[in-house]
Amino acid sequence: MLRIHELIDYRPTKVTKYLLVAVIIALVFLVGYIHEITGAKIEMHSFYMIPVVIATWYIGLFAGVLVVVISSLDWLGVEAMKNTHGMLTWEMLVSESIRVTILLMLVFVLTKLRLALKRESELARRDVLTKLANRRAFFEAANIELARAKRYGYPLTAIMIDLDNFKLVNDEQGHEVGDVLLSYVANILNSNIRSSDFAGRLGGDEFVILLPETGEDSAEVIAKKLQNELLAGMKLHQWPVTFSIGVATFVLSPKDVGEMLKCADRLMYEVKQGGKNQVKCATIQGNSLLPKKETNQEI
Template sequence: MFNPSLPLQDLLNAMPDATLVVDSEGQILICNHLLEELFGYPPRYLEGEMVSRLIPQEQRSAHHQHIQQYMQTPQRRMMGAVMTLYGQKSQGDTFPVDIMLSPLVLDDNKLVICTVRDMTDIKQMQDALTEGLKRERQLARIDALTGCANRRAFMELAEYELERCSRYQRPFSLAYLDLDNFKQVNDLHGHLAGDNLLQNIARRLQSCLRSSDTVARIGGDEFVLLLPETPQNVAKFMLDRLHRQLLEEMAKQHCPVTFSIGVLSCTQAPEHIDHLLKMVDELMYSIKQKGKNAIRYCHFPAIL
Protein backbone atom coordinates (compact mmCIF):
# COMPACT_ATOMS: atom_id res chain seq x y z
CA MET A 1 0.00 0.00 0.00
CA PHE A 2 1.11 3.49 -0.77
CA ASN A 3 2.64 5.18 2.28
CA PRO A 4 2.48 9.00 2.18
CA SER A 5 5.51 10.86 3.43
CA LEU A 6 5.46 13.81 5.79
CA PRO A 7 6.40 16.35 3.09
CA LEU A 8 3.28 15.37 1.10
CA GLN A 9 1.12 15.90 4.18
CA ASP A 10 2.71 19.31 4.67
CA LEU A 11 2.05 20.09 1.02
CA LEU A 12 -1.64 19.19 1.30
CA ASN A 13 -2.01 21.22 4.48
CA ALA A 14 -0.57 24.22 2.64
CA MET A 15 -3.29 23.95 -0.04
CA PRO A 16 -5.92 26.75 0.07
CA ASP A 17 -8.77 24.26 -0.51
CA ALA A 18 -9.91 21.00 1.03
CA THR A 19 -7.82 18.31 -0.67
CA LEU A 20 -7.50 14.54 -0.56
CA VAL A 21 -5.66 11.83 -2.46
CA VAL A 22 -7.41 8.59 -3.46
CA ASP A 23 -6.14 5.42 -5.11
CA SER A 24 -7.58 3.63 -8.13
CA GLU A 25 -10.19 1.89 -5.95
CA GLY A 26 -11.43 5.13 -4.42
CA GLN A 27 -9.75 4.68 -1.04
CA ILE A 28 -8.67 7.85 0.74
CA LEU A 29 -4.92 7.71 1.33
CA ILE A 30 -4.33 11.16 2.75
CA CYS A 31 -6.21 14.42 3.19
CA ASN A 32 -5.55 17.84 4.64
CA HIS A 33 -7.09 19.44 7.70
CA LEU A 34 -9.33 21.68 5.57
CA LEU A 35 -11.09 18.64 4.15
CA GLU A 36 -11.52 17.13 7.60
CA GLU A 37 -13.01 20.39 8.84
CA LEU A 38 -15.24 20.77 5.77
CA PHE A 39 -16.81 17.34 6.20
CA GLY A 40 -16.74 17.35 10.00
CA TYR A 41 -14.33 14.50 10.69
CA PRO A 42 -11.55 14.33 13.32
CA PRO A 43 -7.89 14.30 12.20
CA ARG A 44 -6.78 11.22 10.23
CA TYR A 45 -10.21 9.58 10.61
CA LEU A 46 -10.79 9.46 6.86
CA GLU A 47 -7.49 7.81 5.96
CA GLY A 48 -8.28 4.32 4.69
CA GLU A 49 -11.98 5.08 4.23
CA MET A 50 -13.64 4.98 0.81
CA VAL A 51 -14.21 8.36 -0.78
CA SER A 52 -17.86 7.41 -1.26
CA ARG A 53 -18.27 8.23 2.46
CA LEU A 54 -18.11 11.89 1.42
CA ILE A 55 -20.97 11.76 -1.10
CA PRO A 56 -24.73 11.51 -0.45
CA GLN A 57 -25.96 8.07 0.61
CA GLU A 58 -28.23 7.58 -2.41
CA GLN A 59 -25.32 8.06 -4.84
CA ARG A 60 -22.82 5.70 -3.20
CA SER A 61 -23.89 2.47 -4.90
CA ALA A 62 -23.04 3.84 -8.34
CA HIS A 63 -19.93 5.74 -7.28
CA HIS A 64 -17.50 2.81 -7.41
CA GLN A 65 -18.40 2.19 -11.05
CA HIS A 66 -17.79 5.88 -11.81
CA ILE A 67 -14.34 5.59 -10.25
CA GLN A 68 -13.46 2.55 -12.36
CA GLN A 69 -14.59 4.28 -15.54
CA TYR A 70 -12.61 7.40 -14.69
CA MET A 71 -9.43 5.46 -13.85
CA GLN A 72 -9.44 3.74 -17.25
CA THR A 73 -8.62 7.07 -18.89
CA PRO A 74 -7.97 9.54 -16.06
CA GLN A 75 -7.97 13.17 -17.15
CA ARG A 76 -7.62 16.46 -15.37
CA ARG A 77 -11.02 17.97 -14.64
CA MET A 78 -11.19 21.61 -13.70
CA MET A 79 -13.74 23.14 -11.38
CA GLY A 80 -16.91 24.27 -13.09
CA ALA A 81 -17.12 21.21 -15.34
CA VAL A 82 -19.93 19.60 -13.31
CA MET A 83 -22.23 21.96 -11.44
CA THR A 84 -24.57 19.44 -9.78
CA LEU A 85 -22.24 17.78 -7.26
CA TYR A 86 -23.04 17.37 -3.57
CA GLY A 87 -21.03 16.24 -0.55
CA GLN A 88 -22.26 14.69 2.69
CA LYS A 89 -20.90 15.67 6.08
CA SER A 90 -20.31 13.34 9.00
CA GLN A 91 -23.69 14.23 10.52
CA GLY A 92 -25.46 13.44 7.23
CA ASP A 93 -26.05 16.99 5.99
CA THR A 94 -25.54 17.42 2.24
CA PHE A 95 -24.16 20.56 0.63
CA PRO A 96 -23.18 21.65 -2.91
CA VAL A 97 -19.52 21.24 -3.87
CA ASP A 98 -17.25 21.72 -6.84
CA ILE A 99 -14.40 19.29 -7.41
CA MET A 100 -11.16 19.40 -9.39
CA LEU A 101 -9.54 16.06 -10.28
CA SER A 102 -5.82 15.79 -11.02
CA PRO A 103 -4.47 12.32 -11.99
CA LEU A 104 -1.06 11.44 -10.56
CA VAL A 105 1.26 8.41 -10.90
CA LEU A 106 3.55 7.95 -7.91
CA ASP A 107 5.72 4.85 -7.41
CA ASP A 108 3.69 3.08 -10.11
CA ASN A 109 0.48 3.83 -8.19
CA LYS A 110 -2.38 5.49 -10.06
CA LEU A 111 -3.67 8.22 -7.76
CA VAL A 112 -6.05 11.15 -8.05
CA ILE A 113 -5.71 14.43 -6.20
CA CYS A 114 -9.20 15.76 -5.45
CA THR A 115 -9.70 19.38 -4.54
CA VAL A 116 -13.10 20.12 -3.01
CA ARG A 117 -14.69 23.54 -2.65
CA ASP A 118 -17.84 24.32 -0.66
CA MET A 119 -20.30 26.01 -3.04
CA THR A 120 -23.06 26.70 -0.52
CA ASP A 121 -22.76 30.50 -0.60
CA ILE A 122 -22.40 30.61 -4.39
CA LYS A 123 -25.33 28.20 -4.82
CA GLN A 124 -27.49 30.39 -2.59
CA MET A 125 -26.55 33.45 -4.63
CA GLN A 126 -27.25 31.58 -7.87
CA ASP A 127 -30.63 30.39 -6.55
CA ALA A 128 -31.50 33.92 -5.45
CA LEU A 129 -30.51 35.28 -8.84
CA THR A 130 -32.48 32.57 -10.64
CA GLU A 131 -35.53 33.25 -8.51
CA GLY A 132 -35.14 36.99 -9.10
CA LEU A 133 -34.94 36.48 -12.85
CA LYS A 134 -37.95 34.19 -12.69
CA ARG A 135 -39.93 36.87 -10.84
CA GLU A 136 -38.82 39.47 -13.37
CA ARG A 137 -39.99 37.26 -16.24
CA GLN A 138 -43.31 36.74 -14.50
CA LEU A 139 -43.73 40.45 -13.84
CA ALA A 140 -42.94 41.17 -17.48
CA ARG A 141 -45.97 39.04 -18.40
CA ILE A 142 -48.43 40.21 -15.73
CA ASP A 143 -50.62 43.27 -15.76
CA ALA A 144 -49.62 45.21 -12.64
CA LEU A 145 -53.12 46.47 -11.84
CA THR A 146 -55.24 43.35 -12.25
CA GLY A 147 -52.79 40.47 -11.97
CA CYS A 148 -54.00 39.10 -15.31
CA ALA A 149 -51.70 38.25 -18.16
CA ASN A 150 -50.59 41.31 -20.11
CA ARG A 151 -50.45 41.80 -23.88
CA ARG A 152 -47.01 40.25 -24.17
CA ALA A 153 -48.02 37.07 -22.35
CA PHE A 154 -51.24 36.85 -24.32
CA MET A 155 -49.42 37.13 -27.64
CA GLU A 156 -47.06 34.31 -26.67
CA LEU A 157 -49.90 32.02 -25.57
CA ALA A 158 -52.02 32.87 -28.59
CA GLU A 159 -49.14 32.09 -30.94
CA TYR A 160 -48.81 28.71 -29.27
CA GLU A 161 -52.55 28.07 -29.69
CA LEU A 162 -52.38 29.04 -33.37
CA GLU A 163 -49.56 26.52 -33.81
CA ARG A 164 -51.61 23.77 -32.14
CA CYS A 165 -54.60 24.59 -34.30
CA SER A 166 -52.51 24.58 -37.47
CA ARG A 167 -50.58 21.40 -36.68
CA TYR A 168 -53.18 19.28 -34.90
CA GLN A 169 -56.47 20.93 -35.97
CA ARG A 170 -57.37 21.67 -32.35
CA PRO A 171 -60.17 24.26 -32.00
CA PHE A 172 -59.94 27.33 -29.81
CA SER A 173 -61.95 30.47 -29.19
CA LEU A 174 -60.95 34.06 -28.50
CA ALA A 175 -63.18 36.63 -26.82
CA TYR A 176 -62.56 40.39 -26.89
CA LEU A 177 -64.35 42.08 -24.00
CA ASP A 178 -64.82 45.84 -23.65
CA LEU A 179 -66.40 47.62 -20.69
CA ASP A 180 -69.28 49.87 -21.78
CA ASN A 181 -69.67 53.18 -19.92
CA PHE A 182 -66.43 52.72 -18.01
CA LYS A 183 -65.56 56.39 -18.52
CA GLN A 184 -68.60 57.33 -16.43
CA VAL A 185 -67.13 55.50 -13.44
CA ASN A 186 -63.84 57.40 -13.72
CA ASP A 187 -65.57 60.74 -14.29
CA LEU A 188 -68.08 60.38 -11.45
CA HIS A 189 -66.07 58.48 -8.84
CA GLY A 190 -62.42 58.96 -9.77
CA HIS A 191 -59.72 56.75 -11.19
CA LEU A 192 -59.25 54.82 -7.95
CA ALA A 193 -62.82 53.59 -8.19
CA GLY A 194 -62.18 52.70 -11.82
CA ASP A 195 -59.07 50.72 -10.87
CA ASN A 196 -60.99 48.88 -8.16
CA LEU A 197 -63.69 48.00 -10.66
CA LEU A 198 -61.14 46.63 -13.14
CA GLN A 199 -59.60 44.50 -10.42
CA ASN A 200 -63.02 43.18 -9.40
CA ILE A 201 -63.91 42.30 -12.99
CA ALA A 202 -60.56 40.61 -13.53
CA ARG A 203 -61.12 38.44 -10.46
CA ARG A 204 -64.63 37.57 -11.68
CA LEU A 205 -63.33 36.61 -15.12
CA GLN A 206 -60.61 34.39 -13.68
CA SER A 207 -62.95 32.68 -11.21
CA CYS A 208 -65.60 31.93 -13.84
CA LEU A 209 -63.31 30.40 -16.45
CA ARG A 210 -61.33 27.15 -16.50
CA SER A 211 -57.78 26.85 -15.27
CA SER A 212 -56.66 26.18 -18.86
CA ASP A 213 -58.12 29.49 -20.05
CA THR A 214 -56.21 32.78 -20.09
CA VAL A 215 -57.52 36.19 -19.07
CA ALA A 216 -55.41 39.08 -20.34
CA ARG A 217 -55.81 42.83 -20.02
CA ILE A 218 -54.56 44.41 -23.23
CA GLY A 219 -55.90 47.94 -22.88
CA GLY A 220 -57.37 50.35 -20.35
CA ASP A 221 -60.77 48.66 -20.06
CA GLU A 222 -60.29 45.87 -22.60
CA PHE A 223 -59.75 42.18 -21.83
CA VAL A 224 -59.17 39.18 -24.07
CA LEU A 225 -60.02 35.61 -23.14
CA LEU A 226 -58.14 32.74 -24.75
CA LEU A 227 -60.09 29.47 -24.56
CA PRO A 228 -58.13 26.40 -25.74
CA GLU A 229 -59.95 23.26 -26.92
CA THR A 230 -63.14 25.27 -27.25
CA PRO A 231 -65.35 25.06 -30.36
CA GLN A 232 -68.06 27.65 -30.92
CA ASN A 233 -70.90 25.78 -29.21
CA VAL A 234 -68.85 25.38 -26.01
CA ALA A 235 -67.68 29.00 -26.19
CA LYS A 236 -71.27 30.18 -26.53
CA PHE A 237 -72.37 28.25 -23.46
CA MET A 238 -69.42 29.56 -21.41
CA LEU A 239 -69.59 33.18 -22.47
CA ASP A 240 -73.38 33.58 -22.32
CA ARG A 241 -73.16 32.42 -18.70
CA LEU A 242 -70.15 34.66 -18.03
CA HIS A 243 -71.97 37.68 -19.48
CA ARG A 244 -74.95 37.10 -17.16
CA GLN A 245 -72.70 36.76 -14.13
CA LEU A 246 -70.81 39.96 -14.96
CA LEU A 247 -74.06 41.91 -15.37
CA GLU A 248 -75.38 40.54 -12.06
CA GLU A 249 -72.16 41.66 -10.35
CA MET A 250 -72.47 45.18 -11.81
CA ALA A 251 -76.12 45.37 -10.73
CA LYS A 252 -75.16 44.47 -7.15
CA GLN A 253 -72.67 47.35 -7.18
CA HIS A 254 -75.17 49.74 -8.81
CA CYS A 255 -72.60 50.24 -11.52
CA PRO A 256 -73.55 51.47 -15.03
CA VAL A 257 -70.96 49.26 -16.73
CA THR A 258 -72.09 46.63 -19.24
CA PHE A 259 -70.07 44.44 -21.61
CA SER A 260 -69.61 44.24 -25.37
CA ILE A 261 -68.01 40.93 -26.32
CA GLY A 262 -66.81 39.71 -29.68
CA VAL A 263 -66.07 35.98 -29.93
CA LEU A 264 -64.14 34.26 -32.69
CA SER A 265 -63.95 30.46 -32.75
CA CYS A 266 -61.28 28.87 -34.91
CA THR A 267 -61.04 25.41 -36.40
CA GLN A 268 -58.39 26.66 -38.81
CA ALA A 269 -55.54 28.95 -37.81
CA PRO A 270 -55.35 32.47 -39.27
CA GLU A 271 -52.01 33.44 -40.77
CA HIS A 272 -50.97 35.58 -37.82
CA ILE A 273 -52.15 36.50 -34.34
CA ASP A 274 -52.54 40.16 -35.40
CA HIS A 275 -55.08 39.04 -38.00
CA LEU A 276 -56.96 37.15 -35.30
CA LEU A 277 -57.02 40.15 -32.96
CA LYS A 278 -58.18 42.46 -35.73
CA MET A 279 -61.13 40.21 -36.55
CA VAL A 280 -62.29 39.76 -32.97
CA ASP A 281 -61.81 43.49 -32.27
CA GLU A 282 -64.05 44.29 -35.24
CA LEU A 283 -66.68 41.94 -33.86
CA MET A 284 -66.62 43.75 -30.53
CA TYR A 285 -66.71 47.17 -32.19
CA SER A 286 -69.74 46.21 -34.28
CA ILE A 287 -71.62 45.63 -31.01
CA LYS A 288 -70.59 49.08 -29.76
CA GLN A 289 -72.08 50.62 -32.89
CA LYS A 290 -75.40 48.80 -32.44
CA GLY A 291 -76.13 49.70 -28.82
CA LYS A 292 -73.56 47.88 -26.67
CA ASN A 293 -74.04 45.15 -24.04
CA ALA A 294 -74.23 42.07 -26.23
CA ILE A 295 -72.19 39.18 -27.57
CA ARG A 296 -71.50 38.50 -31.23
CA TYR A 297 -70.12 35.14 -32.31
CA CYS A 298 -68.24 34.35 -35.48
CA HIS A 299 -66.41 31.33 -36.87
CA PHE A 300 -63.07 31.16 -38.66
CA PRO A 301 -63.07 30.20 -41.41
CA ALA A 302 -66.59 31.51 -41.96
CA ILE A 303 -69.22 28.82 -42.42
CA LEU A 304 -71.48 29.84 -45.30
Protein backbone atom coordinates (compact mmCIF):
# COMPACT_ATOMS: atom_id res chain seq x y z
CA MET A 1 0.00 0.00 0.00
CA LEU A 2 1.31 3.46 -0.91
CA ARG A 3 1.95 5.50 2.23
CA ILE A 4 1.12 9.19 2.49
CA HIS A 5 4.73 10.27 3.12
CA GLU A 6 5.86 8.29 0.05
CA LEU A 7 3.34 10.19 -2.06
CA ILE A 8 4.55 13.47 -0.58
CA ASP A 9 8.28 12.74 -0.79
CA TYR A 10 8.25 11.14 -4.24
CA ARG A 11 10.32 12.93 -6.83
CA PRO A 12 10.63 11.37 -10.29
CA THR A 13 14.03 10.40 -11.67
CA LYS A 14 15.33 12.21 -14.73
CA VAL A 15 13.97 9.56 -17.09
CA THR A 16 10.65 9.33 -15.25
CA LYS A 17 10.38 13.11 -15.31
CA TYR A 18 10.69 13.19 -19.10
CA LEU A 19 8.02 10.50 -19.39
CA LEU A 20 5.80 12.41 -16.99
CA VAL A 21 6.22 15.61 -19.01
CA ALA A 22 5.24 13.74 -22.18
CA VAL A 23 2.14 12.32 -20.47
CA ILE A 24 1.17 15.75 -19.13
CA ILE A 25 1.49 17.42 -22.53
CA ALA A 26 -0.48 14.57 -24.11
CA LEU A 27 -3.21 15.10 -21.51
CA VAL A 28 -3.35 18.82 -22.32
CA PHE A 29 -3.82 18.19 -26.03
CA LEU A 30 -6.27 15.35 -25.35
CA VAL A 31 -8.45 17.73 -23.37
CA GLY A 32 -8.12 20.27 -26.19
CA TYR A 33 -9.10 17.68 -28.78
CA ILE A 34 -12.16 16.59 -26.81
CA HIS A 35 -13.03 20.26 -26.40
CA GLU A 36 -12.81 20.73 -30.16
CA ILE A 37 -14.97 17.74 -31.15
CA THR A 38 -17.63 18.33 -28.47
CA GLY A 39 -17.94 22.03 -29.22
CA ALA A 40 -19.91 23.98 -26.64
CA LYS A 41 -21.82 20.94 -25.41
CA ILE A 42 -19.42 20.25 -22.53
CA GLU A 43 -17.46 22.72 -20.39
CA MET A 44 -13.95 21.26 -20.68
CA HIS A 45 -11.84 23.90 -19.00
CA SER A 46 -11.95 22.27 -15.58
CA PHE A 47 -10.33 19.14 -17.06
CA TYR A 48 -7.14 21.14 -17.68
CA MET A 49 -6.69 21.06 -13.91
CA ILE A 50 -5.65 17.40 -14.12
CA PRO A 51 -2.32 17.92 -15.97
CA VAL A 52 -1.73 21.13 -14.01
CA VAL A 53 -2.09 19.29 -10.69
CA ILE A 54 0.15 16.40 -11.80
CA ALA A 55 2.88 18.73 -13.07
CA THR A 56 2.83 20.92 -9.96
CA TRP A 57 2.78 18.07 -7.44
CA TYR A 58 5.38 15.79 -8.97
CA ILE A 59 7.69 18.16 -10.84
CA GLY A 60 7.34 21.58 -9.24
CA LEU A 61 6.14 25.16 -9.42
CA PHE A 62 7.77 26.04 -12.74
CA ALA A 63 6.33 22.95 -14.42
CA GLY A 64 2.88 23.79 -13.10
CA VAL A 65 3.04 27.35 -14.45
CA LEU A 66 4.33 26.08 -17.79
CA VAL A 67 1.43 23.64 -18.12
CA VAL A 68 -1.01 26.45 -17.30
CA VAL A 69 0.46 28.50 -20.17
CA ILE A 70 0.32 25.54 -22.60
CA SER A 71 -3.24 24.76 -21.51
CA SER A 72 -4.28 28.36 -22.05
CA LEU A 73 -2.76 28.50 -25.54
CA ASP A 74 -4.40 25.18 -26.41
CA TRP A 75 -7.76 26.42 -25.17
CA LEU A 76 -7.51 29.72 -27.06
CA GLY A 77 -6.50 27.88 -30.23
CA VAL A 78 -9.57 25.66 -30.06
CA GLU A 79 -11.82 28.65 -29.33
CA ALA A 80 -10.36 30.52 -32.31
CA MET A 81 -11.03 27.55 -34.62
CA LYS A 82 -14.59 27.33 -33.35
CA ASN A 83 -15.16 31.01 -34.13
CA THR A 84 -16.68 31.65 -37.56
CA HIS A 85 -13.96 34.17 -38.45
CA GLY A 86 -11.15 32.19 -36.83
CA MET A 87 -10.46 35.11 -34.50
CA LEU A 88 -10.40 35.58 -30.75
CA THR A 89 -12.81 38.06 -29.25
CA TRP A 90 -12.20 40.28 -26.24
CA GLU A 91 -14.74 38.24 -24.33
CA MET A 92 -12.73 35.07 -24.96
CA LEU A 93 -9.49 36.74 -23.84
CA VAL A 94 -11.02 38.16 -20.66
CA SER A 95 -12.68 34.83 -19.87
CA GLU A 96 -9.44 32.95 -20.45
CA SER A 97 -7.42 35.39 -18.32
CA ILE A 98 -9.79 34.65 -15.43
CA ARG A 99 -9.36 30.91 -15.95
CA VAL A 100 -5.57 31.27 -16.10
CA THR A 101 -5.62 33.25 -12.85
CA ILE A 102 -7.61 30.48 -11.18
CA LEU A 103 -5.20 27.81 -12.45
CA LEU A 104 -2.17 29.82 -11.30
CA MET A 105 -3.72 30.20 -7.87
CA LEU A 106 -4.20 26.42 -7.84
CA VAL A 107 -0.51 25.94 -8.71
CA PHE A 108 0.68 28.19 -5.88
CA VAL A 109 -1.71 26.64 -3.34
CA LEU A 110 -0.59 23.12 -4.31
CA THR A 111 3.07 24.15 -4.02
CA LYS A 112 2.55 25.55 -0.53
CA LEU A 113 0.49 22.53 0.49
CA ARG A 114 3.15 20.10 -0.70
CA LEU A 115 5.88 21.97 1.18
CA ALA A 116 3.79 22.02 4.36
CA LEU A 117 2.98 18.31 4.11
CA LYS A 118 6.61 17.48 3.40
CA ARG A 119 7.69 19.49 6.45
CA GLU A 120 5.16 17.67 8.63
CA SER A 121 6.24 14.32 7.21
CA GLU A 122 9.89 15.05 7.98
CA LEU A 123 9.09 16.17 11.52
CA ALA A 124 7.09 12.98 12.13
CA ARG A 125 10.10 10.89 11.10
CA ARG A 126 12.79 12.79 13.00
CA ASP A 127 13.83 12.36 16.59
CA VAL A 128 12.89 15.64 18.26
CA LEU A 129 16.01 15.88 20.40
CA THR A 130 18.82 14.70 18.14
CA LYS A 131 17.26 15.43 14.72
CA LEU A 132 18.35 11.96 13.58
CA ALA A 133 15.89 9.58 11.99
CA ASN A 134 13.54 8.06 14.55
CA ARG A 135 12.81 4.35 14.81
CA ARG A 136 10.03 4.47 12.21
CA ALA A 137 12.12 6.37 9.65
CA PHE A 138 15.15 4.16 10.22
CA PHE A 139 13.13 0.99 9.61
CA GLU A 140 11.70 2.48 6.40
CA ALA A 141 15.17 3.38 5.08
CA ALA A 142 16.63 0.06 6.21
CA ASN A 143 13.88 -1.90 4.45
CA ILE A 144 14.70 -0.09 1.20
CA GLU A 145 18.42 -0.85 1.55
CA LEU A 146 17.69 -4.44 2.52
CA ALA A 147 15.63 -4.94 -0.63
CA ARG A 148 18.46 -3.49 -2.74
CA ALA A 149 21.04 -5.68 -1.01
CA LYS A 150 18.95 -8.76 -1.75
CA ARG A 151 18.54 -7.74 -5.38
CA TYR A 152 22.18 -6.94 -6.11
CA GLY A 153 23.87 -9.24 -3.61
CA TYR A 154 26.04 -6.69 -1.83
CA PRO A 155 26.90 -6.87 1.91
CA LEU A 156 25.03 -4.82 4.48
CA THR A 157 26.25 -3.75 7.92
CA ALA A 158 24.42 -2.49 10.99
CA ILE A 159 26.26 -0.71 13.82
CA MET A 160 24.56 -0.58 17.21
CA ILE A 161 25.92 2.00 19.68
CA ASP A 162 24.99 2.18 23.34
CA LEU A 163 26.25 4.82 25.77
CA ASP A 164 27.98 3.45 28.88
CA ASN A 165 27.35 5.33 32.15
CA PHE A 166 24.81 7.67 30.56
CA LYS A 167 22.50 7.26 33.57
CA LEU A 168 25.31 8.60 35.74
CA VAL A 169 25.33 11.84 33.75
CA ASN A 170 21.56 12.20 34.08
CA ASP A 171 21.65 11.50 37.82
CA GLU A 172 24.63 13.70 38.69
CA GLN A 173 24.40 16.53 36.14
CA GLY A 174 20.70 16.56 35.29
CA HIS A 175 18.60 15.59 32.31
CA GLU A 176 19.34 18.86 30.50
CA VAL A 177 23.02 17.95 30.35
CA GLY A 178 22.01 14.44 29.29
CA ASP A 179 20.00 15.88 26.41
CA VAL A 180 22.96 18.03 25.36
CA LEU A 181 25.16 14.94 25.42
CA LEU A 182 22.76 12.94 23.23
CA SER A 183 22.57 15.77 20.70
CA TYR A 184 26.35 16.04 20.72
CA VAL A 185 26.68 12.31 20.03
CA ALA A 186 24.19 12.59 17.16
CA ASN A 187 26.19 15.45 15.61
CA ILE A 188 29.40 13.43 15.80
CA LEU A 189 27.73 10.45 14.14
CA ASN A 190 26.29 12.57 11.35
CA SER A 191 29.63 14.29 10.76
CA ASN A 192 31.62 11.06 10.50
CA ILE A 193 29.53 8.81 8.28
CA ARG A 194 29.34 8.68 4.51
CA SER A 195 26.52 10.24 2.52
CA SER A 196 25.29 6.74 1.69
CA ASP A 197 25.07 5.73 5.37
CA PHE A 198 22.01 6.28 7.54
CA ALA A 199 22.01 7.08 11.26
CA GLY A 200 19.08 6.89 13.63
CA ARG A 201 18.14 6.95 17.29
CA LEU A 202 16.14 3.92 18.35
CA GLY A 203 15.34 5.36 21.77
CA GLY A 204 17.02 6.33 25.02
CA ASP A 205 20.79 6.23 24.64
CA GLU A 206 20.80 3.70 21.80
CA PHE A 207 21.87 4.71 18.30
CA VAL A 208 22.11 2.71 15.08
CA ILE A 209 23.89 3.23 11.77
CA LEU A 210 23.20 1.39 8.53
CA LEU A 211 26.14 0.93 6.14
CA PRO A 212 25.05 -0.15 2.64
CA GLU A 213 27.53 -2.02 0.43
CA THR A 214 29.97 -2.35 3.32
CA GLY A 215 31.91 -5.46 4.32
CA GLU A 216 33.24 -6.25 7.78
CA ASP A 217 36.73 -4.77 7.34
CA SER A 218 35.42 -1.42 6.12
CA ALA A 219 32.70 -1.44 8.76
CA GLU A 220 35.27 -2.04 11.49
CA VAL A 221 37.32 0.94 10.31
CA ILE A 222 34.21 3.14 10.37
CA ALA A 223 33.16 1.88 13.81
CA LYS A 224 36.61 2.49 15.31
CA LYS A 225 36.71 5.97 13.83
CA LEU A 226 33.32 6.72 15.34
CA GLN A 227 34.43 5.39 18.72
CA ASN A 228 37.58 7.53 18.67
CA GLU A 229 35.64 10.67 17.73
CA LEU A 230 32.99 9.99 20.36
CA LEU A 231 35.52 9.33 23.11
CA ALA A 232 37.43 12.49 22.20
CA GLY A 233 34.20 14.47 22.49
CA MET A 234 33.39 12.96 25.88
CA LYS A 235 36.90 13.78 27.13
CA LEU A 236 36.60 17.35 25.86
CA HIS A 237 33.40 17.90 27.87
CA GLN A 238 34.54 15.76 30.81
CA TRP A 239 31.57 13.43 30.51
CA PRO A 240 32.23 9.97 32.05
CA VAL A 241 30.68 8.17 29.09
CA THR A 242 32.13 5.43 26.91
CA PHE A 243 30.60 3.44 24.06
CA SER A 244 29.70 -0.20 23.58
CA ILE A 245 29.50 -0.91 19.86
CA GLY A 246 28.25 -3.99 18.03
CA VAL A 247 28.93 -4.32 14.30
CA ALA A 248 27.00 -6.98 12.36
CA THR A 249 27.87 -7.53 8.70
CA PHE A 250 25.62 -9.64 6.51
CA VAL A 251 27.14 -11.36 3.50
CA LEU A 252 23.72 -12.81 2.73
CA SER A 253 20.88 -10.41 3.39
CA PRO A 254 18.97 -11.02 6.65
CA LYS A 255 15.33 -12.02 6.65
CA ASP A 256 14.25 -8.57 7.79
CA VAL A 257 15.46 -5.41 9.51
CA GLY A 258 14.48 -6.77 12.91
CA GLU A 259 16.84 -9.73 12.49
CA MET A 260 19.65 -7.42 11.37
CA LEU A 261 19.27 -5.18 14.42
CA LYS A 262 18.92 -8.18 16.72
CA CYS A 263 22.35 -9.47 15.62
CA ALA A 264 23.99 -6.06 16.06
CA ASP A 265 22.28 -5.64 19.43
CA ARG A 266 23.53 -9.06 20.58
CA LEU A 267 27.11 -8.09 19.74
CA MET A 268 26.69 -4.79 21.56
CA TYR A 269 25.26 -6.60 24.61
CA GLU A 270 28.27 -8.95 24.64
CA VAL A 271 30.49 -5.87 24.78
CA LYS A 272 28.44 -4.58 27.72
CA GLN A 273 28.87 -7.89 29.52
CA GLY A 274 32.59 -8.02 28.72
CA GLY A 275 33.64 -4.71 30.24
CA LYS A 276 32.08 -2.06 27.96
CA ASN A 277 33.91 0.54 25.83
CA GLN A 278 34.70 -1.86 23.00
CA VAL A 279 33.91 -2.51 19.36
CA LYS A 280 32.86 -6.06 18.52
CA CYS A 281 32.50 -7.07 14.87
CA ALA A 282 31.05 -10.21 13.35
CA THR A 283 30.11 -11.46 9.91
CA ILE A 284 26.83 -13.31 9.66
CA GLN A 285 26.80 -16.00 6.98
CA GLY A 286 23.46 -17.74 6.93
CA ASN A 287 22.88 -18.83 10.52
CA SER A 288 26.58 -18.68 11.42
CA LEU A 289 28.11 -15.77 13.32
CA LEU A 290 31.85 -15.36 12.76
CA PRO A 291 33.16 -12.93 15.39
CA LYS A 292 36.32 -10.86 15.26
CA LYS A 293 38.34 -9.81 18.25
CA GLU A 294 37.01 -6.87 20.27
CA THR A 295 38.97 -3.64 20.32
CA ASN A 296 38.81 -1.08 23.08
CA GLN A 297 39.81 2.53 23.64
CA GLU A 298 40.44 4.32 26.90
CA ILE A 299 39.36 7.87 27.62
